[in-house]
Amino acid sequence: MSTSWRLSGRTRKLTLVVHIASVGSWLGLDVAMAVLVFTALGTGDVETKALCFRALELVTIWPMTISGLTCLVTGVLLAYGSKYGLVKYWWVVVKLGLNLLLSTLILIALRPGVVDLAEKGAEGNAVDLVFPPIVSPTLLMVAVVLSVFKPWGRLRRKN
Numbered sequence: 001m002s003t004s005w006r007l008s009g010r011t012r013k014l015t016l017v018v019h020i021a022s023v024g025s026w027l028g029l030d031v032a033m034a035v036l037v038f039t040a041l042g043t044g045d046v047e048t049k050a051l052c053f054r055a056l057e058l059v060t061i062w063p064m065t066i067s068g069l070t071c072l073v074t075g076v077l078l079a080y081g082s083k084y085g086l087v088k089y090w091w092v093v094v095k096l097g098l099n100l101l102l103s104t105l106i107l108i109a110l111r112p113g114v115v116d117l118a119e120k121g122a123e124g125n126a127v128d129l130v131f132p133p134i135v136s137p138t139l140l141m142v143a144v145v146l147s148v149f150k151p152w153g154r155l156r157r158k159n
């Protein structure tokens with residue numbers, strides 16, 4: 001499982017910049033999602049509510065999927081192309097799992113709900129979507145903390 005392939009200094013830094021930028025955009029989209037969902041929940045105005053649902057469809061699904069996949073690809077390159085490896089350290093493996101989980105959830109769980117609300121407009125109920133804007137940024141922040149603190153060491157003592 002070990003590799004001698006390494007990203008060179010400059011390429012590694014560029015990849016890291018894209019990785020961090022994708023995390024920033026992903027978190028920003030989560031904030032936008034939270035603002036739209038909680039505004040739709042709190043407003044009594046039917047037009048504002050319908051507008052929130054339509055904006056939610058535009059802002060979330062594809063931009064979020066692209067951010068998630070960019071984060072995944074650059075993360076895999078950073079890990080595989082460095083001493084960390086893809087499956088050597090717990091913090092990398094857990095981040096890989098979180099990224100795959102969140103990217104999958106965007107497409108199989110969030111997308112149908114958001115499309116449904118955009119179609120229903122003011123008839124829809126934003127309560128169905130309160131969890132994504134809470135769960136997604138929380139797990140992303142867990143991944144950020146793991147990236148900086150790199151806890152738990154190696155999967156196997158020697159590999």
Ligand code: HEM
Pocket residue numbers: 019020023071072074075076078079080082084086092093095096097098099140141143144147148
């Ligand atoms: C779940 C979403 C992810 C988030 C929020 C995230 C966040 C970050 C952040 C903030 C950094 C910069 C840390 C620093 O420079 O101190 C980083 C670096 C890194 N990430 Fe990710 N990441 C994610 C997914 C992944 C994935 C899927 C992988 C690989 C499987 C990965 C592997 C790495 C590696 C190897 C570094 C470089 C660490 C270093 O050189 O110090 N990340 N990540």
